Amino acid sequence: MEKSLKRPALLAALLIALIALPTVADAAGFAALTSLATRVLIYGIAAASLNFVLGYGGMVSFGHAAFFGIGGYTVGILYQHYSLGEPLFGFIPGTNQMLITLPVAVVLSGIMAAIIGALSLRTGGVQFIMITLAFAQMLFFLFVSLKTYGGDDGLIIRRANELPWLNMRDKHTVYYVCLAIAVLFFAVLWRLVNSRFGNVIVGLRQSEKRMAAIGLPAYRYKLVAFIISGMGCGLAGALMANFLRFASPDMMHWTKSGELMIMVILGGVGTLFGPLIGAAVFIVLESVLASWTENWQLGLGLILLFVVLYTQGGVQALGARLVGRSA
């Protein structure tokens, strides 16, 4: 009862805070906060996408950076062909329009997820982890070797994609575009996890044997969940390329897959907003720790260990328990 009232109020407060953030940050003289928040929103989308298969569906993918990178390179490659004025493969014109690049990024990462998922979802457990990791690393090395698109160095995107009526060179505008997309994304994800489809996905995590015994052909549902999840990561990658004005093989390196997993675990596996909170904690920790010491990853590792051992469900669960206790 109480919880159902508390939650919308909390969400409304969060949304208002996020809308006010750039203005407050400027006024307080922390203009960099807006950029930090933009990254949190983008990684939040990516981590929540991963969480849909990992946390809700119990499919531990260690290769989701592949889709993040595909999204980023879609924006980068389309921009390069646009700026050079030569069509891709001789017939696909480049573009710098976000209304085109984002959907294309989502579709392409979805197709890649369909291919990788179709081949890896026949396995499970450790094998699944290793196969998804292997596919992502294959893509990583493919893009490293693609000298046309910058190879190792990556692709510089001189200007962020354009949106009608908006000035995308303004940092605040980019932030608000990401915020709007994130709100939309989480609304869709919320419907999805509570739908009939989400119901069987969560059921599969709890017991595949049980789901088979009630007549569910598991493979096709897992595959569709994997594709949806890949599309979400592709969307995030496309936004990231726009934000950084840069796409590079690092976006699909296995350490990026690991970072996304860490965000999910930090925030709370199998919760709607946990990954967003996890992304925020990760990025803040990263900047704070990095300014203290070069070995910031060691500090991060210790904190992660603490979260896994002592919070039983990440920062989100910790917060819920603290709130529950004080109330």
Place this chain on the structure above:
Amino acid sequence: MSTPILNVRGLVKRFGGLLATDHVDLTVKPGEIHALIGPNGAGKTTLISQLMGELKPNEGTIELAGKPVDDLSTAKRVSLGLARTFQITCLLPDYTVLDNVAIAVQVRQGHSFRFWGNARSEAALREEARKYLHTVGMERRADELVANLSHGEQKQLELAVALATEPKLLLLDEPMAGLGHAESQQMIGILRNLKKQVSMLLVEHDMDAVFALADRISVLVYGRIIATGSVEEIRDNPEVRTAYLGEGEEVC
């Protein structure tokens, strides 16, 4: 004679050197409760797993209502009217009792590629699920989490979930195991009432339950069916008495 609902011919399953199912022939007639008894490790659970398609037999064929199902997946067999309960209960632990039944109703109703509406606020789905909880006498526990159920309640829920798939043939793997006397009596009552709707293959160690419910009994020893017959025939069969019921021990 009408076609049997289940017809198993020459089924063989090997685990390395172990012959877990040894050329088993078995039929279940429509409307029948066919009990399968046998000592621990005889291969009863292994047989059920093969019928469901969870384990692949090495030889033999399985027909459901006259139709071979050997090449069909578990999901397909369930849609043709086969359902099982698990000896070691296998439920969705994070879901409530009602959720566990509702998801079975949902899957029976067709594909689950519905991405928008909230599955937990579909009144028709929830109502139908409650019907099966009522059948097993659990409707008052509908909102309890499965993790909080007693062993007996989990056994009852197993049955409700299996019923929610609307089976023609129910494979029950020791539904009374671990139940107290009162709970066992209740389960016997439930199964007796269900007999009008669904045929059953009943694996059970509790001889009172078997003699109370079964129309026919088959005895499985070391993967082989050594006898099939009516309750009286099995009770008086000397081979069964030595191999399974134990010499000198009074039966019933």
